[in-house]
Amino acid sequence: MAVNVDTVYKTVLFILNKEQRGYMTPDEFNKVGQQVQLEIFENYFEELNQLQRQPQTNTEFSDRVFQIQNKIAPFEVEAAATYTSNYFYLPSDLHRLGVVYFNDATIIQPVQQNEYLLINKSPLTSPTTTHPIYVQRGEHQSSAGPPPVLHDKIHVYPISIQTGVKCSYVKTPAQITWNYSVLGNGAYQFTDSGSQNFELDVSEQTEIILKILQYSGVIIRDPQIVQTAAQLVQQDTVNEKS
Numbered sequence: 506m507a508v509n510v511d512t513v514y515k516t517v518l519f520i521l522n523k524e525q526r527g528y529m530t531p532d533e534f535n536k537v538g539q540q541v542q543l544e545i546f547e548n549y550f551e552e553l554n555q556l557q558r559q560p561q562t563n564t565e566f567s568d569r570v571f572q573i574q575n576k577i578a579p580f581e582v583e584a585a586a587t588y589t590s591n592y593f594y595l596p597s598d599l600h601r602l603g604v605v606y607f608n609d610a611t612i613i614q615p616v617q618q619n620e621y622l623l624i625n626k627s628p629l630t631s632p633t634t635t636h637p638i639y640v641q642r643g644e645h646q647s648s649a650g651p652p653p654v655l656h657d658k659i660h661v662y663p664i665s666i667q668t669g670v671k672c673s674y675v676k677t678p679a680q681i682t683w684n685y686s687v688l689g690n691g692a693y694q695f696t697d698s699g700s701q702n703f704e705l706d707v708s709e710q711t712e713i714i715l716k717i718l719q720y721s722g723v724i725i726r727d728p729q730i731v732q733t734a735a736q737l738v739q740q741d742t743v744n745e746k747s
Contacts (some may be wrong), residue, residue, distance in 0.1 A: 508703035508710045511695050514683045515537065516714050519723060529721055531683050531693055538681045541716040542703050546580075546678055550601070576706045583673040592642065592658040593670045603673035605639055605659065607666060613637045621662065624731050632662040678704040 514534050521529060529537070555575045556566065580600070586593035595602065604615040616624065616638045624630045624638065632638045639659040661670060684699035703713060 506707040508705055508707055508713060510538070510681050510683050510700055510702045513703065513714055513717070515709065516696075517717050518723070520714075520718055527721075529717075531685050534717070535680070535682055537717050537720045538683075538703070539678075541713055541720070542678050542681060542705055544716065545705060545712060546600075546711055549577055553577075569665070576709075577675060579704070580678065581673065582676050583671055586659070586670045586672055588667050589668070591660065591664065593639075593661055594658045595672060596674065596676070597657075598676040598679075599657070600677040601675040602641075602715050603675065605670065605672045607634070607637055607661075609671070610670045611635065611637065613639045613661060613670070615639055615641065630690070634666060636662065637666055638662050674680050 514531070517534065521527060546660070553570065556570050556573075559566065581603070583603075584596045586595055588594075605615070607613055611634075614637070618640055621638065621640050624632065639661045641659050642646060679701055682699060682701040683701050684696050685693040686696055688694055702711075705713065
């Protein structure tokens with residue numbers, strides 16, 4: 506279940522008004538909201554990496570790893586790579602590359618450029634269609650936001666492979682959008698059409714709100730602010746169900 510973009514924006518506006526911190530326009534909210542979504546999303550991988558470096562000694566550890574993996578799981582997809590001018594281009598929503606494979610069966614092994622030069626020198630180790638390799642090249646800035654600069658294409662060897670390449674990958678969360686129309690009095694009115702919810706797990710809803718407020722200059726020292734945000738979210742959820 507995704508995080509409702511309208512609920513988040515209305516909650517942020519309520520608290521900004523309550524704290525006398527001014528106003529956040531829809532366009533500002535869309536920009537900051539996506540930044541927050543990507544920060545929380547990237548933190549999944551950082552936390553998972555740290556946990557996997559620790560001794561796996563208790564149930565609490567296993568539960569936390571499982572929780573994070575479940576939050577990442579909806580973003581794990583696969584797609585065909587498009588061949589153009591000697592390269593296979595990776596999906597534009599790529600966040601982290603998983604396994605690259607050929608004809609749905611053969612895993613294409615990743616190598617660095619210097620490794621490829623050594624591998625290709627010998628007939629015994631040079632790549633074949635049964636033992637292919639690839640080198641990542643190029644740079645890509647995700648259209649959904651500012652995070653990691655990624656390699657957006659791969660060079661597959663042997664070069665006779667020009668079709669049948671697919672990859673599994675973790676996709677970038679879609680750009681959140683609180684879409685609107687402008688009323689006669691200049692007020693913004695939410696419209697479902699063209700809007701995009703946060704794609705993070707619904708358990709992140711309060712965290713999203715608090716991080717957006719921090720970007721807006723609200724110092725989250727007062728527990729009352731956290732409590733107010735949680736209560737507003739809960740009430741909005743009840744209203745939606747009724």
